[in-house]
Amino acid sequence: MNSFEVQGGLQLKGDITPQGAKNEALQVICAVLLSPDEVIIDNLPDILDVNNLIDLLQDLGVTVNRLSAKKCSFKAENIKLDYLKTKEFRKRAASLRGSIMIMGPLLARFGKAYFPKPGGDKIGRRRMDTHFFGFEKLGATFNFDSDDIFYTVHAEKLEGSYMLLDEASVTGTANIIMAAVLTPGKTVIYNAACEPYIQQLCRMLNSMGAKINGVGSNLLTIEGVKALKGCKHRILPDMIEIGSFIGLAAMTGSEITIKDAATDHLGIIPLAFRRMGINMHISKNEIYIPPKQKYTIETFIDGSIMTISDAPWPGLTPDLLSVFLVVATQANGSVLIHQKMFESRLFFVDKLIDMGARIILCDPHRATVIGLNHETPLRASVMTSPDIRAGVALLIAALSAKGKSIIHNIEQIDRGYEQIDQRLNQLGAKIKRI
Known part of the structure; x- marks a missing residue:
């Protein structure tokens, strides 16, 4: 120690x-999973949580290249979903709370995602209900193995929906947004978090071809698109x-x-x-x-x-x-x-x-x-x-x-x-x- x-x-x-903003970095790094094209992110902070998330994505199959001390390129072309079921993934993901935000992109792009109970700061109860409520409103099925402490979401078909979040969770809002951008139809998220981190995530996704309206407010309207392209993004x-x-x-x-x-x-x-x-x-x-x-x-x-x-x-x-x-x-x-x-x-x-x-x-x-x-x-x-x-x-x-x-x-x-x-x-x- x-x-x-x-x-x-x-x-x-x-x-x-x-x-660069830690909380924004964790969100936009997870968002690279939404596209097989190259995404370049600048002003990345050189901190443990961010570096550990980047390492986790590499093990998941994302190609990562360090362009400079603060800039990385990501290409999520060949994702290895089987890695999500390994003990190594469980151990690494459980120690990093921000990695919960890989679930929304994986659900949207591949129709399924797995995750252990996330770790992070010991600052009290930090429930995950908002994340899974949003996934279920989009048509996903959620399961929780209380013995193994493991979350599973999957969907044969996702469809846009109206939802009123029970709390303005930042990570919950981010996860639902990332699931909704590739979901057919219109998704309306009321009581969405609207922190600058969320605004930046939405701007990045829109630059990739997403259709998100209401950025900066607590009422977001998302028209699902078939695919997202690459982009360049700078963190606040x-x-x-x-x-x-x-x-x-x-x-x-x-x-x-x-x-x-x-x-x-x-x-x-x-x-x-x-x-x-x-x-x-x-x-x-x-x-x-x-x-x-x-x-x-x-x-x-x-x-x-x-x-x-x-x-x-x-x-x-x-x-x-x-x-x-x-x-x-x-x-x-x-x-x-x-x-x-x-x-x-x-x-x-x-x-x-x-x-x-x-x-x-x-x-x-x-x-x-x-x-x-x-x-x-x-x-x-x-x-x-x-x-x-x-x-x-x-x-x-x-x-x-x-x-x-x-x-x-x-x-x-x-x-x-x-x-x-x-x-x-x-x-x-x-x-x-x-």
């Missing part, structure tokens, strides 16, 4: 460019990493400029940080965070405590709530962090409490943070990263703390953040991989 040794209490300074910058850098600058009083930030696609994220009292200047595609030691959390108009909560897009993404919670520990004022979607994502606060943070964990979904106003710095500590987002939040906490901290299980951080230690060290951080 690898660890980070972090020397905290340093101010950082300089420019940093975000990686990762808005979660951008938010992490904003939080890092605030916690450490650093002067950081985030380059190539695609600011038109950040939604409510800048406003949420401003409510935390963090100043930033946005111009074109850059975000400049000036050096500042103190920031004051706003209250609501009636003077009541500010609540920061997640919601489906265009609401605040749940992937950033861990960062907001850490940022609040050194703010002037108090805030209620309400994580609605996952019941285990706030459990890492015990590590922050050990560092001296004033946090009350109200229940699995809510935590109240009383800021220290940078008057009492966090203490260095030894901790373990439980998941990707909590891991980077703990790294931010360690960078702000006085002294040397150790973070174990950094493979979790590596799953979502590309060479984060090297990139932050270029800004003046002292992070050693051990």
